[in-house]
Amino acid sequence: MGTSTGPAFRDERAMSRPAKRSTSQDVARAAGVSRTTVSFVLNDKPGLSIPEETRSRILDAAQRLDYRPLASARALAAGRSDVALLSIPDMPIGPAISRFVEELATALAQHGLTLVTHLEGAHGKALQDVCATVGASVVIGFVPFDPDTAQALYRAGADTVLPSEPDDSRDMRLAGRLQAEHLIGRGHRRIGYAFPGHSGLHQMAEERLRGAIDACHDAGIDPPVVVTTDLEIAGAVQAVTRWEAESVTGICAFNDETAIAVLAGMHERGLSAPADFAVIGADDIPTARLTIPALTTVSFNLHEVGRRRAEAVMASLSGRQPAATSMPDDQVQVVQRSST
C-alpha cells in the first residue's frame, strides 16, 4: 500500500486528535472580557447582575470554543468537586442495581453532581484510593460503611459519606416484610426463607430477612425456616428437601435469582409452584416474568428510591437534616404473578 517514500504522511493524520482544550483565558479573550467575568457567568454566581449582552457574548464564545472547565483546576481552586462516587459491594450485579444506579445518577445530575461507580469486587484499589484519585466529595454506599472505612474516606478527601445511619435500610426491611405478608395473606402459616450464598449479599440479605421475621412475628406465626441457597441446582434441591421436612408451604427468596434457584430445585424434585410451594422473589428482574411459572416478586420504584437517595445526599452536603422521607408505599410493592 505505502510507497517507500516515507511513512511520515500517514502518521500525520492517522490519529485525528483534535485541537487542544480551550481554557477560560481563551474564552475571555474571545469575548473581550477578563477571566473573572467568564468564571462568574459560567458559574452564574448569585448576587451579580451581569448585562445580558456581556453574558451572552461569553456564553457564545464558550459554546463556540467548546470550552469545558478543567475539572482538576476547578476542584483545586474551589476546594470541592462535583464528583460523587458510588461504591457497589462485591455482589452479582443485576438489572435492579443498574437501574438504581442510573436513577441515582440522573437525580444527582439534576443537582449538579456527577456520579461514577466503583465495584468493590475489583482488587488492587481500595475505595479510599479511588475516592482520592477521582477527587470525590461524596461517597455513597449501599449499606452504612463501618466507622473505620468512613474515617478513611473522610481523610481521602470526601466531604460526606452515606448512608450515615440505619434509616436507609428501611426499604430493604420492607421488601422482606412485604414478601412474608403476601404469603401470610394467602393463607401460609409456615414460611421458608431462601438466603443467598454469596457473602457480598449477606448484609443486605440480613435486612430483608429481618423484615420477613418481623412480619411473621406480627402475624403470630413461627419465624421463617432459613436455608442458604446459592445459585446451583444441588443446593437448591437440598433447601427444598429441608422445607418439605419442615412442612413449609410458602417461600420468600432473598431475590429473584435465588427464587429461580428454588424453582429449579423444586422442578428437580418433581414439585411445582404454586401447588407444592408458593414462592416469591424480590427485585422484579426482567427474567422474573419468564420463569415457569412466572415469578411473583417485590418490585421497587427505583426512580423514587434513587431520587430519595439523591435528596439525602444533597441534604447531607448542605448540612441539613435529611428531610423526613415520605411514606415508602409507592416505592416498593409486590407484583402478583403465578408462582404464588
Added chain:
Amino acid sequence: MGTSTGPAFRDERAMSRPAKRSTSQDVARAAGVSRTTVSFVLNDKPGLSIPEETRSRILDAAQRLDYRPLASARALAAGRSDVALLSIPDMPIGPAISRFVEELATALAQHGLTLVTHLEGAHGKALQDVCATVGASVVIGFVPFDPDTAQALYRAGADTVLPSEPDDSRDMRLAGRLQAEHLIGRGHRRIGYAFPGHSGLHQMAEERLRGAIDACHDAGIDPPVVVTTDLEIAGAVQAVTRWEAESVTGICAFNDETAIAVLAGMHERGLSAPADFAVIGADDIPTARLTIPALTTVSFNLHEVGRRRAEAVMASLSGRQPAATSMPDDQVQVVQRSST
C-alpha cells in the same frame, strides 16, 4: 431530649469528621526536607539517587500522616490523571458485565490506573462531561465510539479513547460464530437467531449475529432466520411461531436472557428443548444453569478478556501498537448443557 440550655454541645461531636487531610508540605516538614524531595520520593522519580535514609524518613512521615496527594492538584500540575473511565452502554447490566468490569479494573490497577464506570443509561450528564468532571485520561467503551463522540472526548481532556478500531469486537463475533458452529456440529441445518429488542444492545448484537452468519456461510447453509425477541412472553411466542414456520431447528440467542425468553416462549407453545428446538445462549450468567432445561451457552474467560483490554489501554497510552493479541481460544468457549 435536649435541654433548653443550648444544643451547641451535641453538635460539637455529632459528626466525627476527622483531622483534615495532610499536605505534602506537612510531610516535608515532618521529615525535615523540602516539598520537592517529598514529591521525588513519593513518585520515585527515575534517575535520582536519594539516600535510603532520607527516603525512608519521608516514607515514614507520609505513612504516619496518612498522606495522600490531592488528585486535583496532582492532575493539574502534572497534566495527566490516573483515572480511566469505562462507559457502559444503556443495556441491562448482568453478572457477565460486572465481572468484566472487575477484571478490567483489577488489571488496570496493576498499571496504576483507577477505573470508574459511568452508565450511559443515566440521563442528565453526557459522557464527555463525566470525562471532564473526573478528569479521566482514558475513556473505554464496549464498542468503538463514533468519530464525533471520540472527538468530544478528546476535547474533554481524554488522552486516549478505546476501543479505537474494529479489532476489539472480535470476541463478540466469535461468540456468535461458536454458537452457530455448535448447532451446526450437532446436525442442525436451519438456524434461527434471537435478536434482542433493547436498542442499547443492538451494536453488540450485530457483531454476534455477524459471527453466526459467517459460520452458516462457511458451513454452506442458509443464514439464520433473525427474529427480534424482547424479554416478554408474547414476543417470544411470536418468534417461536415464526421459527416453526421456517422449519428452524436450532436457535442462537443473543445472550442468555434472550435465550430464557425463547425457552419461555417455547414452553408457552407446548414445545421443549432440545427436542423441538435446540437453543444456545451466550454469557453464561449464573441463572443459565437453573433454567429448565439447563442452558447451553457461550462462556467468556472474563479474566483474560479484561487483562487483554487493559494491555490495549496501556499500549495505547504509551503510544505503542496494541501488541498482537493472543489466540482467543482460551477466552471464549461453549459450555454444553441440556438445552442442545
Added chain:
DNA sequence: GTGAAAGCGCTAACAT
C-alpha cells in the same frame, strides 16, 4: 542530593 521558584487553570476576595 536537595531546595527555590515558577507555574498548571481556575476561583474568589478585593479593588476599581
Added chain:
DNA sequence: ATGTTAGCGCTTTCAC
C-alpha cells in the same frame, strides 16, 4: 459591573 491579584497543592525545571 468588571478587572487585578492572590493563591489552591502539587510537579518540575533549574540552580545550588
